[in-house]
Amino acid sequence: MLNVVNNQSLAEYTTLKVGGPAEYLAEAHSESALLELLEFAEEKSIPVTILGGGSNVLVSDEGVKGLVIVNQIKGREYREEGDEVFVTVGAGEVFDRFVEETVAKNYWGLENLSHIPGSVGAVPVQNVGAYGVEVSNVIKKVFAVNKTTKTKKEFTNEECNFAYRDSFFKTDEGREWVIVSVGFLLRKNPTPTLEYKDLQSLHNPTQQEIRDKVIEVRAGKFPDWNKVGTAGSFFKNPIISKEHFMELQEKYEAIPSFTVSDNEVKVPLGWILDKVCNLRGVCNDKVGSYEGQALVLVAHEEATANDVIDFANLVAKKVKETTSINIEWEVTRLGF
Numbered sequence: 001m002l003n004v005v006n007n008q009s010l011a012e013y014t015t016l017k018v019g020g021p022a023e024y025l026a027e028a029h030s031e032s033a034l035l036e037l038l039e040f041a042e043e044k045s046i047p048v049t050i051l052g053g054g055s056n057v058l059v060s061d062e063g064v065k066g067l068v069i070v071n072q073i074k075g076r077e078y079r080e081e082g083d084e085v086f087v088t089v090g091a092g093e094v095f096d097r098f099v100e101e102t103v104a105k106n107y108w109g110l111e112n113l114s115h116i117p118g119s120v121g122a123v124p125v126q127n128v129g130a131y132g133v134e135v136s137n138v139i140k141k142v143f144a145v146n147k148t149t150k151t152k153k154e155f156t157n158e159e160c161n162f163a164y165r166d167s168f169f170k171t172d173e174g175r176e177w178v179i180v181s182v183g184f185l186l187r188k189n190p191t192p193t194l195e196y197k198d199l200q201s202l203h204n205p206t207q208q209e210i211r212d213k214v215i216e217v218r219a220g221k222f223p224d225w226n227k228v229g230t231a232g233s234f235f236k237n238p239i240i241s242k243e244h245f246m247e248l249q250e251k252y253e254a255i256p257s258f259t260v261s262d263n264e265v266k267v268p269l270g271w272i273l274d275k276v277c278n279l280r281g282v283c284n285d286k287v288g289s290y291e292g293q294a295l296v297l298v299a300h301e302e303a304t305a306n307d308v309i310d311f312a313n314l315v316a317k318k319v320k321e322t323t324s325i326n327i328e329w330e331v332t333r334l335g336f
Helices: 031-044 095-104 122-126 207-221 242-251 269-276 305-323
Strands: 005-009 021-028 048-051 057-059 064-071 076-081 084-090 139-146 152-156 177-187 229-233 239-241 264-266 287-290 293-299 332-334
Touching: 021 031, 031 048, 031 064, 031 139, 031 177, 048 177, 057 305, 064 177, 095 207, 122 177, 152 177, 239 242, 242 264, 269 293, 269 305, 287 305, 293 305
Parallel strands: 021 064, 048 064, 057 332
Antiparallel strands: 005 021, 076 084, 084 177, 139 152, 139 177, 229 293, 239 264, 287 293
8 A cells, every 4th residue: 555645844954954745655675566546647647756864955845846755765675796795786775884893793884974974775876975085986786666657667877877975876877767776896804995195194094083984074064954955965076177277376375176087176165265355154034054064054943945046056156256256056956
């Protein structure tokens, strides 16, 4: 029996805690339930929106038309082959609980991605990354069901077309696929990634030491999403030409950068918002920049999605005026 509810508020399903209702809402706890719900939507000729942990989305104040399916497909299966460990994880699993489990098992690859909110099914879509590691580094396969044909496909890492905070699943074609599980390739032998400055103080660390350090650093930069409305890093770090960067460097000598290619560099937007735009901790009545990290927006009580958009537009405008950089949202919009 399908448990579909009408006019259900989506604010409680997202970490930003804003937004209107879903016309229809249901949870899918298995692939068979997902297929039934897709049939339900087809019979009613309504669109389908998939929601995971809700940690990287902004829902419109008007809500979302059609059927919103909350992906709750669970399960973890480990298979060892020599030094390699293949893990298939249900899309509805809490990502950080899975990371915590791999650290406890001494399987290397995900420890730098500790304490990131959201579900496993969301991490390939966004190509989640932190502290020198992107999840695409350890994803072997993505298993997904097509919304229209109901067929299942196994996507290789290459077919996912991973890029910086981007993937095939963010394209129009990719949105037709519902991720049901993700296959990760981890390793037994120590492979620490310590290039990120906050981790360089660690010497021959264990996985647990890396995880503990990452959690400590994140606690200082990110608010507790269980207590306040936030979507973590709201904007992408911009990638600009080396020529553009050199122009900025003449004005702001200390501006940091990371080489992307022979002609491009990535600039930490948090630094620009803090040191150039003076936006860290700035807040209007309902939405503001987090005092610990300017890249993070915080929605206070009674904030609306439009309030979030207004503040985000203000930030983008100031960055454009001071640096000529056009910044992009990392957060996905639903219902707009």
